Amino acid sequence: MMNERLIVALDVSSQDEALKAVKDIGPSLRFVKVGMELFYSTGPEFIARLKDLDLKVFLDLKVHDIPNTAQRAIHVLSKLGCDMLNVHCSGGLAMMSQAQQALEGNTILIGVTQLTSTDQKVLNDQLGIPGTVKDSVLNYASLAKKAGLAGVVCSPHEVVQLKQTLGSDFITVTPGVRPAGGEVQDQKRVMTPGEAIAAGSDYLVVGRPIMGQSDRREAFERIVEEMEAAS
Numbered sequence: 001m002m003n004e005r006l007i008v009a010l011d012v013s014s015q016d017e018a019l020k021a022v023k024d025i026g027p028s029l030r031f032v033k034v035g036m037e038l039f040y041s042t043g044p045e046f047i048a049r050l051k052d053l054d055l056k057v058f059l060d061l062k063v064h065d066i067p068n069t070a071q072r073a074i075h076v077l078s079k080l081g082c083d084m085l086n087v088h089c090s091g092g093l094a095m096m097s098q099a100q101q102a103l104e105g106n107t108i109l110i111g112v113t114q115l116t117s118t119d120q121k122v123l124n125d126q127l128g129i130p131g132t133v134k135d136s137v138l139n140y141a142s143l144a145k146k147a148g149l150a151g152v153v154c155s156p157h158e159v160v161q162l163k164q165t166l167g168s169d170f171i172t173v174t175p176g177v178r179p180a181g182g183e184v185q186d187q188k189r190v191m192t193p194g195e196a197i198a199a200g201s202d203y204l205v206v207g208r209p210i211m212g213q214s215d216r217r218e219a220f221e222r223i224v225e226e227m228e229a230a231s
């Protein structure tokens with residue numbers, strides 16, 4: 001069921017707004033992403049509230065610190081009952097493997113490779129990483145796999161090569177998804193929902209193209225239909 005593979009980014013700053021969005025989208029919504037804005041304003045209790053609504057929760061806090069600190073953070077976050085958590089791959093192998101070992105219950109850990117707002121110019125000129133974005137994503141993803149992580153966050157453009165190199169069961173979670181003709185905003189490496197599914201992406205993360213629409217349910221359903229048509 002494609003609706004289970006569409007993760008809606010609840011990028012709002014209060015519990016009321018988040019719960020309204022869940023209600024607006026309706027019962028086919030199965031998986032939500034809670035990012036820094038919502039988590040920092042509502043606190044850990046809100047994760048339990050979402051779980052009570054029978055939703056899967058991806059807590060997107062992009063942990064990045066020394067291995068011991070990252071490990072302890074991931075340990076307490078996984079005890080909240082989240083289904084998916086993430087760390088930045090740029091934290092390195094030791095940080096990722098210690099974080100992986102700190103997981104409790106059924107939580108899976110994925111690595112953030114390069115943000116989908118990063119293009120080659122930013123990568124080379126600002127971050128000081130030579131080569132293409134794809135090279136860097138592949139390098140980080142290989143490191144994540146070596147550390148035992150379940151998968152990575154990447155742009156849909158990298159999925160085909162990543163699956164070829166690291167295996168089809170290595171999970172890819174892809175933001176940077178924009179319905180055909182929609183506004184791109186600050187995302188740079190974008191694909192349509194159909195293209196992302198056809199490329200082999202396991203989960204699509206979509207925020208503004210649903211959250212910013214007057215009819216959120218219709219926007220969500222339209223994306224699910226696009227995903228279904230491509231599978």
Ligand code: C5P
Nearest residue numbers: 009035114115116153175205206207208
């Ligand atoms: O509104 P939009 O569809 O661009 O939202 C994408 C979501 O995915 C945002 O919450 C953003 O923080 C997140 N994200 C991303 N790129 C990554 C990791 C997470 O856009 N590499």
